[in-house]
């Protein structure tokens with residue numbers, strides 16, 4: 128359920144193992160998403176092995192990281208692994224084509240309304256009224272969906288204080304750099320994607336928008352207080368008609384299994400964007416979910432309980448520490464004093480700063 132990175136990757140991997148797979152996505156490709164579009168290189172060898180690395184789209188190579196406090200004071204650190212920049216518009220569309228080529232049955236413009244489990248089978252109810260049955264379900268419907276309410280998940284009951292905004296732009300900005308610039312109540316990431324395009328993506332407390340009424344006024348009043356952001360944003364030639372905006376971004380803990388369904392990508396937990404690791408986690412967890420299910424069909428796991436235990440264990444080992452570190456680190460951002468301290472920390476202790484970045488990333492796989 129859900130054709131973002133976790134859903135696309137898991138469906139391709141399952142189909143490649145000879146398992147008949149259906150992928151359901153409510154939108155139609157290609158489409159834009161709010162995302163910083165920096166992908167950690169920890170997943171590059173996997174994508175290359177699977178012939179899913181989008182070389183022909185010329186992703187940017189990102190190796191340096193700049194951090195500024197609210198006043199624009201900067202410190203720089205090399206990225207231990209580095210990453211690549213590619214728009215979700217292109218990357219998800221490319222993976223969608225790969226899924227079709229692999230033989231996945233992809234239903235787009237199709238929304239899932241409910242999923243129930245009886246007699247060892249799932250019944251997936253679509254908004255159209257159609258019902259589908261399936262032996263396994265991977266939920267990869269992202270950070271927030273009506274389905275979370277249907278499944279009565281705990282995190283959905285709490286209001287989240289964050290909103291996210293994304294632009295594509297032409298700006299004079301170093302090709303190998305990820306800039307992370309603090310402002311009051313948030314931070315903005317800037318880096319190249321493909322075709323000389325630059326991604327500008329920020330996370331802000333919702334109070335900022337409430338106080339200034341609209342995005343443009345909020346940016347002028349709050350983001351422009353940081354001189355680096357003021358300079359970059361006022362000189363940017365914006366390429367999208369309007370920014371992509373999402374509300375209610377939650378970093379609360381979630382379960383990796385719900386009523387026998389395997390939860391992958393943001394559906395199992397969203398890492399704070401400053402870590403730049405959510406996409407790698409979506410790809411990796413989608414792969415792990417597919418392995419648990421294909422191990423069952425290969426006879427390596429004997430029953431459903433074994434599938435769930437294997438996936439929950441792998442998920443915990445690979446992702447729970449970095450989600451925790453991400454939540455703690457985010458507290459250092461969006462506040463003048465704490466952001467200033469973190470810039471000082473990166474300047475004075477570059478090797479410790481690298482270690483902290485490593486803690487929010489996983490091993491190459």
Ligand SMILES: Cc1cc2nc3c(=O)[nH]c(=O)nc-3n(C[C@H](O)[C@H](O)[C@H](O)COP(=O)(O)OP(=O)(O)OC[C@H]3O[C@@H](n4cnc5c(N)ncnc54)[C@H](O)[C@@H]3O)c2cc1C
Pocket residue numbers: 128129130131132133134151152153154160161162163164165166167237238239240267268269270272273274291292316328329330376391392393394397398400403404405406407409
């Ligand atoms: C502001 C911000 C900046 C970020 N920057 C970065 C970054 O630079 N690098 C990084 O690695 N990560 C970043 N992330 C995180 C990253 O975007 C996510 O972790 C990643 O997109 C998760 O992929 P996914 O497949 O789990 O979910 P998604 O990509 O969100 O896909 C979920 C899909 O499910 C579909 N769907 C939802 N409900 C239904 C339904 N009922 N029926 C059918 N389909 C449904 C949706 O339409 C969607 O296509 C950022 C996140 C935010 C908020």
